[in-house]
Amino acid sequence: MIKEIRQTVKQLFDQNNIDIFIGYTEGTLPLRKTPCFITKAEDVDKLVWDSFCTNNLTVYLPRFFVPKPREKEPKWPKVGILVSGCTGRSLVGLFKEKQVPRENIVIVGVPCDGVVDIKKIKGIEINEGSENKDAIIIKDKTGKEKEFKKDDLLADICVSCSCSVPPVHDYLTKGKGRVTMVPYTGVKEFEKMSREERWAYFEEQVSKCIRCYACRASCPNCWCKLCFVDHTLPQWTGITNNVSDVMFYHIGRIFHQAGRCVDCGACVAACPVDIDLRKFTYKLIEDVKVFYGYEAGLSLEELPPLSTYKPDDEQEFMTEP
Amino acid sequence: MPATIKKITVENEARDLKTFDLVFNNNKDVNKFKYICGQFAEISVLGAGEVPIGIASSPLDEEFVQFTVKKYTTGVVTTALHNLDQGDKIGIRGPFGNGFPMKDFEGSNLLIVGGGFAVTTLRSTIKYMLHKKNRSMFKNIILLYGARNPGELLYKNEMIEWGKRDDIDVHLTVDHGDKDWTGNVGLVPNILREIAPSSDNSICILCGPPIMVKYTIIVLINLGFTPERIITSLEMRMKCGIGKCGRCNIGPKYVCKDGPVFTYKELQGMPNEY
Amino acid sequence: MKQRIIKKNKVMDLLSSLSESYRIYVAGEEKEISRFYEFNPEREILWDYSNTLIPAKEILFPQNQTLYEYRDQDITESNAKIPDTIIFGVRPCDAHAFTLMDKVFDTQEFQDPYYLKRHKATLIISLACNIPGIACFCTSFNSGPDGEKGSDIILHDLGEKLLVKSVTEKGEELLAKAGKDFSDPAQTDIDSKNKIMESAKQKISPQVNIANLKEKLDQAFDADFWDTLHRKCLGCAVCTYLCPTCHCFDITDETEKEVGRRIRCWDSCQFPLFTLHASGHNPRPTYKERMRQRIMHKFNYCPENFDHTFCVGCGRCVINCPVNLDIREVIKEING
Numbered sequence: 001m002i003k004e005i006r007q008t009v010k011q012l013f014d015q016n017n018i019d020i021f022i023g024y025t026e027g028t029l030p031l032r033k034t035p036c037f038i039t040k041a042e043d044v045d046k047l048v049w050d051s052f053c054t055n056n057l058t059v060y061l062p063r064f065f066v067p068k069p070r071e072k073e074p075k076w077p078k079v080g081i082l083v084s085g086c087t088g089r090s091l092v093g094l095f096k097e098k099q100v101p102r103e104n105i106v107i108v109g110v111p112c113d114g115v116v117d118i119k120k121i122k123g124i125e126i127n128e129g130s131e132n133k134d135a136i137i138i139k140d141k142t143g144k145e146k147e148f149k150k151d152d153l154l155a156d157i158c159v160s161c162s163c164s165v166p167p168v169h170d171y172l173t174k175g176k177g178r179v180t181m182v183p184y185t186g187v188k189e190f191e192k193m194s195r196e197e198r199w200a201y202f203e204e205q206v207s208k209c210i211r212c213y214a215c216r217a218s219c220p221n222c223w224c225k226l227c228f229v230d231h232t233l234p235q236w237t238g239i240t241n242n243v244s245d246v247m248f249y250h251i252g253r254i255f256h257q258a259g260r261c262v263d264c265g266a267c268v269a270a271c272p273v274d275i276d277l278r279k280f281t282y283k284l285i286e287d288v289k290v291f292y293g294y295e296a297g298l299s300l301e302e303l304p305p306l307s308t309y310k311p312d313d314e315q316e317f318m319t320e321p
Numbered sequence: 322m323p324a325t326i327k328k329i330t331v332e333n334e335a336r337d338l339k340t341f342d343l344v345f346n347n348n349k350d351v352n353k354f355k356y357i358c359g360q361f362a363e364i365s366v367l368g369a370g371e372v373p374i375g376i377a378s379s380p381l382d383e384e385f386v387q388f389t390v391k392k393y394t395t396g397v398v399t400t401a402l403h404n405l406d407q408g409d410k411i412g413i414r415g416p417f418g419n420g421f422p423m424k425d426f427e428g429s430n431l432l433i434v435g436g437g438f439a440v441t442t443l444r445s446t447i448k449y450m451l452h453k454k455n456r457s458m459f460k461n462i463i464l465l466y467g468a469r470n471p472g473e474l475l476y477k478n479e480m481i482e483w484g485k486r487d488d489i490d491v492h493l494t495v496d497h498g499d500k501d502w503t504g505n506v507g508l509v510p511n512i513l514r515e516i517a518p519s520s521d522n523s524i525c526i527l528c529g530p531p532i533m534v535k536y537t538i539i540v541l542i543n544l545g546f547t548p549e550r551i552i553t554s555l556e557m558r559m560k561c562g563i564g565k566c567g568r569c570n571i572g573p574k575y576v577c578k579d580g581p582v583f584t585y586k587e588l589q590g591m592p593n594e595y
Numbered sequence: 596m597k598q599r600i601i602k603k604n605k606v607m608d609l610l611s612s613l614s615e616s617y618r619i620y621v622a623g624e625e626k627e628i629s630r631f632y633e634f635n636p637e638r639e640i641l642w643d644y645s646n647t648l649i650p651a652k653e654i655l656f657p658q659n660q661t662l663y664e665y666r667d668q669d670i671t672e673s674n675a676k677i678p679d680t681i682i683f684g685v686r687p688c689d690a691h692a693f694t695l696m697d698k699v700f701d702t703q704e705f706q707d708p709y710y711l712k713r714h715k716a717t718l719i720i721s722l723a724c725n726i727p728g729i730a731c732f733c734t735s736f737n738s739g740p741d742g743e744k745g746s747d748i749i750l751h752d753l754g755e756k757l758l759v760k761s762v763t764e765k766g767e768e769l770l771a772k773a774g775k776d777f778s779d780p781a782q783t784d785i786d787s788k789n790k791i792m793e794s795a796k797q798k799i800s801p802q803v804n805i806a807n808l809k810e811k812l813d814q815a816f817d818a819d820f821w822d823t824l825h826r827k828c829l830g831c832a833v834c835t836y837l838c839p840t841c842h843c844f845d846i847t848d849e850t851e852k853e854v855g856r857r858i859r860c861w862d863s864c865q866f867p868l869f870t871l872h873a874s875g876h877n878p879r880p881t882y883k884e885r886m887r888q889r890i891m892h893k894f895n896y897c898p899e900n901f902d903h904t905f906c907v908g909c910g911r912c913v914i915n916c917p918v919n920l921d922i923r924e925v926i927k928e929i930n931g
Contacts, residue, residue, distance in 0.1 A: 027919040027921075028730075028913065028919060028921040028923065028924055029729060029730065029913065029914065029919060029921075030729065032919050033919075034827065034918055034919035034920070035826075035827050035918055036827075037823070037826045037827075055917070055918055059829065060826070060827075063881075063882070122627075125645055125728065125729065126729070127729050141645075141726045141727075141728070141729070142726065204626075208626060208628055210649070210658065210836055211658075211832075211861075212831050212832040212833045212836050212863075213831050213832060213866075214829070214831035214832075214833050214917050216831070217829035217830050217831035217917075218829050218831070218917050218918075226868075230866075230868050232395070232397045233395060233396075233397055233400070235397075238847075238849055239845065239847055239860055240658075240659040240849075240858060240860050241658055241659055241860075242659075266917075269917065270829075270831070270833075270917035272648065272833050272837065272915045273627075273628050273648070274627055274628075323668065323669075323670075367665045367667075367668050367670070367848060367850070367855065367857070368665075368848050368850040368855055369848060370846070370847065370848050371846065393873040393874065395873050395875070396873040399873065409668075410668040411668070412668070412670070531876075556872070557870070557872075557878070558869075558870050558871060558872050558873075560844070560845060560846045561844075561846065563704070563705040564702070564704075564705065565699060565700060565705065565707055565842070565844075566843055566844045566845070566846070566862070567842060567843035567844070567862075567864065567892070568843065568862075568864075568869060568870060569870075570892070570896065571878075572816070572891070572896060573895070573896035573897075573899035573900050578704065578705075592816040592817075592891075593816070593817075594816075594878050594879065594884065594888075595878050
């Protein structure tokens with residue numbers, strides 16, 4: 001698959017179709033891959049694709065298209081990007097919210113078999129690692145080796161993946177992507193708990209937060225120039241680690257994702273203290289599906305329910321509060 | 322240090338610039354707050370925060386300390402300050418900053434150029450120099466002060482008084498005049514070119530919005546002012562005011578601690594990040 | 596200074612008895628977050644960890660610190676006495692970082708009382724690293740797995756025993772007082788420690804070349820490489836908050852009706868609003884300027900002001916950066 005990706009990208013450069021391509025390359029820590037930006041055909045061999053390509057690359061796109069009100073015809077670059085299923089859905093969201101112009105993006109799609117959540121390897125500091133078709137083999141710093149089945153380490157979002165092929169693409173490499181899907185029941189299970197238990201769990205999770213905003217920074221949907229948390233007039237919430245303030249931030253951010261979050265897992269992977277964010281973002285995904293029959297990022301034409309007005313929208317909340 | 326607002330003067334027609342006359346609540350704080358021209362203090366409104374404001378009064382003014390504050394629509398503290406009344410209490414922390422090198426000015430001609438509301442610390446300097454104790458230490462003093470329109474000129478009454486004196490040469494200008502304005506109309510760099518003061522044994526103190534400073538420096542260099550003899554004062558977002566919080570640095574220098582006064586020669590050696 | 600031996604299984608007793616006169620912080624793990632928690636005899640002492648997630652700087656420079664409280668416009672300063680404190684099991688890189696923080700908070704013109712009061716009351720007991728972590732590069736900064744800068748006492752893990760060495764007078768005083776379980780080291784103990792340290796040092800290949808880096812950066816403010824170095828950066832604060840030498844902070848007021856407090860809390864030069872003026876002007880408007888600020892501050896501005904690079908090679912930013920933006924790679928690209 002990687003040969004096909006490299007060939008496609010090389011062609012794009014040779015035919016002058018793109019100015020820059022965003023993909024993945026080898027990281028500097030064992031097994032890690034990292035985003036990479038290449039600007040010429042000679043660099044395509046840097047590109048890689050494997051089970052550790054976890055970052056959502058679409059988060060970098062809005063930066064290339066910052067509005068320049070003083071220029072009548074701003075010169076924006078043509079950007080190529082490698083996307084899988086969930087990241088491809090993020091991209092559709094960015095198009096719909098007009099943060100990224102469709103005509104300036106060349107989408108190289110890859111049907112994805114799922115990525116590994118390296119944090120699932122607990123209690124071992126990985127000094128070396130390698131992967132083969134079914135397994136991940138790691139060595140800790142004493143040299144002790146351990147093997148894991150890839151399926152056991154698959155990221156939770158991939159286990160329940162419903163869309164492994166990017167819905168919108170200009171090129172698509174061969175492959176079917178992940179076809180088995182085990183629905184995520186975490187929210188349903190959680191809802192069986194009592195209200196006090198649920199609140200206690202939420203409080204326990206967010207009390208770990210160090211307000212680094214890695215969740216916000218890694219989320220492609222968080223493209224606001226001034227986040228609500230940074231407002232000073234009025235100051236919606238405090239900036240310390242006070243649990244109440246932290247909860248306000250997380251609740252606010254998660255609700256701002258309603259109808260937009262595609263469950264790509266970027267926020268979960270970025271969090272340095274491993275807050276269980278998915279339980280709460282997924283709740284909103286389920287609710288939006290139930291109330292509006294809508295799933296984010298699957299089609300360019302479908303209008304997002306929370307920013308679309310229809311004359312027959314229910315008015316009960318006004319007439320019968 | 323706690324202080325009380327003795328008097329508030331609205332300085333401009335847009336009503337977003339006010340001068341606050343402050344009196345310290347504790348007498349011994351008066352001695353702790355010995356300042357020189359060009360320094361600033363952190364004005365604190367508890368509940369809103371702190372802001373760094375240049376001191377507008379002269380160090381020889383003993384009854385009060387004056388600050389002229391512009392209200393910004395996005396400014397929490399400046400908005401809170403403008404909502405205060407005479408008799409309200411605020412806090413002052415300071416004085417901070419390196420101030421103008423007054424000793425270096427002695428024996429020289431001074432050209433003082435100010436634009437907009439950056440003229441606050443320049444007013445402090447002029448009042449200090451014009452004081453009868455000090456005037457003889459300095460040679461000719463020329464003041465060129467410009468604002469967007471006549472309604473925006475600060476310290477109007479004082480400017481008029483100074484204009485009447487014979488030991489200072491005052492030139493005022495506005496970008497756009499109005500029906501009553503009889504003075505100069507033109508941008509500060511252009512008027513400066515017309516006045517063409519001599520650069521012989523002269524130092525220029527220049528404070529204003531970045532774009533005015535940029536173009537005025539070009540005129541000054543053409544008039545023969547050397548970079549060491551062009552002095553300016555920078556602004557930056559600050560919090561601690563003492564070089565610890567890491568916010569206001571330009572290169573290795575902190576604007577709060579190593580500045581805000583820098584010579585143009587120093588600026589040329591600093592990274593272009595302000 | 597004197598060296599002593601203590602059996603590892605006696606350390607818990609030692610800490611328990613010290614906890615009667617000291618507030619003690621020990622490296623521990625709770626909810627999978629490793630940081631320095633208050634001593635609890637129920638919680639195991641970590642001996643084999645590479646480093647905590649949250650650095651020990653949070654003990655002396657907490658993420659949120661009340662500077663003073665106020666009612667209406669009257670201030671009450673907190674004169675609470677800081678109890679005598681011990682931070683136990685700090686890695687040499689974190690201890691080294693404290694010496695750098697001192698340089699910032701204790702300058703000739705201004706001394707920060709909030710940090711200094713705590714530091715004065717604190718004794719640092721560090722634990723040398725037998726097997727360095729995957730991203731450690733402390734040897735590039737005049738230090739190493741057995742670095743003693745910033746420690747009052749340093750421990751070497753010899754398996755069942757610890758070799759205890761006092762580094763400062765303060766450390767020696769403590770050991771002399773607490774002495775009942777200590778004994779004299781044998782030559783084999785010292786040899787064992789030397790062997791372990793040799794092997795540890797070899798495992799850290801000097802990974803960062805900082806020779807003449809400051810001089811190179813003196814000329815490099817407008818260099819081209821800044822245009823590409825910042826691309827991956829997301830603009831979060833993980834690297835700055837987890838860095839043991841990063842010290843930028845914000846000051847804010849929190850009021851409820853007429854009572855409130857002025858707080859200092861961690862801030863990051865990577866946040867877009869860090870240098871935003873009220874007028875709307877921002878001297879560091881994009882990721883490029885902010886990344887440049889971080890690198891220049893650590894490797895040029897601080898060496899200029901404090902004669903020392905503000906990095907201790909702990910590797911936390913490397914391991915925890917969500918996009919694997921590796922500061923070692925950045926230095927390599929600049930300095931070769």
